[in-house]
Amino acid sequence: MNAPVNFDPAIHAASIPLDxxxxxxxxxxxxxxxxxxxxxxxxxxxxxxRKGGLYGDFWSVTKFKDIMTVETHPEIYSSDAKKxxxxxxxxxMEFRRSSFISMDPPRHDxxxxxxxxxxxxxxxxxMSGIIRDRVCRVLDGLPRNETFDWVERVSIxxxxxxxxxxxxxxxxxxxxxxxxxxxxxxxxxxxGIVDSEQKRLEILSEALRVxxxxxxxxxxxxxxxDLISMLAHGEAxxxxxxxPAEFLGNLTLxxxxxxxxxxxxxxxxLWALCKNPDEYxxxxxxxxxxxxxxxxxxxxxxxxxxxxxxxxxxxELGGKQIKKGDKVVMWYISGNRDExxxxxxxxxxxxxxxxxxxxxxxxxxHRCVGNRLAEMQLIILWEExxxxxxxxxxxxxxxxxxxxxxxxxxxxxxxxxx
Amino acid sequence: MAKITFIEHTGKAHTxxxxxxxxxxxxxxxxxxxxxxADCGGECACATCHVYVEPEWLSKTGLPEAGSQEAxxxxxxxxxxxxxxxxxxxxxxPELDGLVVRMPEGQH
Numbered sequence: 001m002n003a004p005v006n007f008d009p010a011i012h013a014a015s016i017p018l019d020x021x022x023x024x025x026x027x028x029x030x031x032x033x034x035x036x037x038x039x040x041x042x043x044x045x046x047x048x049x050r051k052g053g054l055y056g057d058f059w060s061v062t063k064f065k066d067i068m069t070v071e072t073h074p075e076i077y078s079s080d081a082k083k084x085x086x087x088x089x090x091x092x093m094e095f096r097r098s099s100f101i102s103m104d105p106p107r108h109d110x111x112x113x114x115x116x117x118x119x120x121x122x123x124x125x126x127m128s129g130i131i132r133d134r135v136c137r138v139l140d141g142l143p144r145n146e147t148f149d150w151v152e153r154v155s156i157x158x159x160x161x162x163x164x165x166x167x168x169x170x171x172x173x174x175x176x177x178x179x180x181x182x183x184x185x186x187x188x189x190x191x192g193i194v195d196s197e198q199k200r201l202e203i204l205s206e207a208l209r210v211x212x213x214x215x216x217x218x219x220x221x222x223x224x225x226d227l228i229s230m231l232a233h234g235e236a237x238x239x240x241x242x243x244p245a246e247f248l249g250n251l252t253l254x255x256x257x258x259x260x261x262x263x264x265x266x267x268x269x270l271w272a273l274c275k276n277p278d279e280y281x282x283x284x285x286x287x288x289x290x291x292x293x294x295x296x297x298x299x300x301x302x303x304x305x306x307x308x309x310x311x312x313x314x315x316e317l318g319g320k321q322i323k324k325g326d327k328v329v330m331w332y333i334s335g336n337r338d339e340x341x342x343x344x345x346x347x348x349x350x351x352x353x354x355x356x357x358x359x360x361x362x363x364x365x366h367r368c369v370g371n372r373l374a375e376m377q378l379i380i381l382w383e384e385x386x387x388x389x390x391x392x393x394x395x396x397x398x399x400x401x402x403x404x405x406x407x408x409x410x411x412x413x414x415x416x417x418x
Numbered sequence: 419m420a421k422i423t424f425i426e427h428t429g430k431a432h433t434x435x436x437x438x439x440x441x442x443x444x445x446x447x448x449x450x451x452x453x454x455x456a457d458c459g460g461e462c463a464c465a466t467c468h469v470y471v472e473p474e475w476l477s478k479t480g481l482p483e484a485g486s487q488e489a490x491x492x493x494x495x496x497x498x499x500x501x502x503x504x505x506x507x508x509x510x511x512p513e514l515d516g517l518v519v520r521m522p523e524g525q526h
Contacts, residue, residue, distance in 0.1 A: 072461060122523065363463035
């Protein structure tokens with residue numbers, strides 16, 4: 001699906017045979033042309049089987065309610081790394097690293113409960129001050145009447161600083177966290193530094209080395225309130241460091257989960273508001289709307305494109321027969337545009353009645369553990385933007401990531417009139 | 419119709435009415451009671467409609483069954499207590515008319 005100059009994705013999506021549609025093609029996300037393909041699947045074949053796709057044979061689940069069914073039946077639809085894990089890419093067995101996102105209950109539950117207190121309501125309140133200070137510092141340092149990259153100056157900077165707080169990681173080394181996060185999810189065909197699973201493992205081994213040192217240092221001290229200390233002292237995880245593959249799996253989960261997703265909502269939110277200037281004006285006139293604008297931004301961006309499950313029993317889904325062993329892909333980015341579950345889904349509306357009714361955090365036992373922290377960071381960011389900038393201009397369309405998993409914006413040139 | 423009183427973490431009470439057969443969560447959402455987020459819309463899949471049932475009502479609402487989806491989702495909610503329920507899983511009956519529930523500090 002490479003796009004020639006006069007290529008019209010709407011015409012292409014409507015005209016190719018249904019069984020040739022392959023929504024896993026990362027180019028659809030680079031070119032931001034995935035919409036009509038999912039729109040056709042939702043309308044004509046909501047649970048769609050693609051044989052011989054770029055990422056093998058798989059079911060696409062494209063409607064909100066069917067995705068909810070898969071999410072709430074982990075006993076049928078497994079996340080287990082050894083069975084296939086949570087991404088459409090089938091990594092060779094020796095490169096499959098377990099973590100609590102790629103485990104089923106009850107083990108998943110035990111490990112997740114160790115880290116979840118870091119985002120408990122009282123602790124979110126504790127973190128809000130430091131987040132606001134950083135947001136103010138970053139926004140006050142932005143140039144006026146000059147083009148700059150919002151991704152680098154704002155989105156990456158703020159989310160990586162957040163990670164240093166969550167992990168108790170030295171701020172001055174924070175670029176490493178961004179690098180490891182990007183390497184953990186990079187598609188090996190993206191043309192980046194990670195061109196093989198072996199290369200990925202080599203890079204992440206450095207992360208493992210650094211965090212293993214931090215682990216031993218914190219295990220020897222009384223429990224502290226950072227993720228490494230919590231894991232080192234948690235009953236279900238205190239031996240995790242002795243299983244380097246699973247330790248690394250959990251580290252990359254927490255780094256990517258706490259970073260890449262919110263980073264792209266910080267970029268995608270500004271993109272959405274630049275493309276919908278009336279909504280920006282509405283928000284600027286009434287900043288109290290940030291609490292509904294932020295979940296709408298997260299729906300609109302859908303920072304995780306899909307999650308994958310593997311059927312461990314035969315099941316019926318949306319009238320289709322799923323067989324044991326089948327790969328089942330929930331396309332959140334499609335369910336978030338499902339007109340049967342969301343009113344006017346193709347409109348970006350900052351004052352929706354039920355803005356949190358979206359799939360971006362997933363549902364069921366694997367629902368994003370940091371979802372309220374993500375919202376809080378974005379709410380503070382937008383509160384402070386609205387205090388400062390009546391408008392921000394989009395200088396050129398953003399550059400997008402080659403990935404069918406992370407819905408990423410890699411560069412977005414903007415200008416703040418001064 | 420049956421009455422339910424929701425008490426916010428700050429102590430502020432909201433008494434609302436809902437048709438028998440609907441869920442306690444729905445009563446909060448339909449009446450814009452703050453503190454019940456109900457992100458998933460009643461599928462027992464997000465734990466953001468968490469409430470504490472007042473002691474005198476516990477025998478009528480009951481507690482989630484061990485191993486149930488509600489028990490599993492509740493185990494990930496912050497600040498749970500022995501009287502915690504997901505309000506989307508409590509269906510209003512005539513016996514529950516007058517029910518009182520309290521809300522936690524936050525939903526996540």
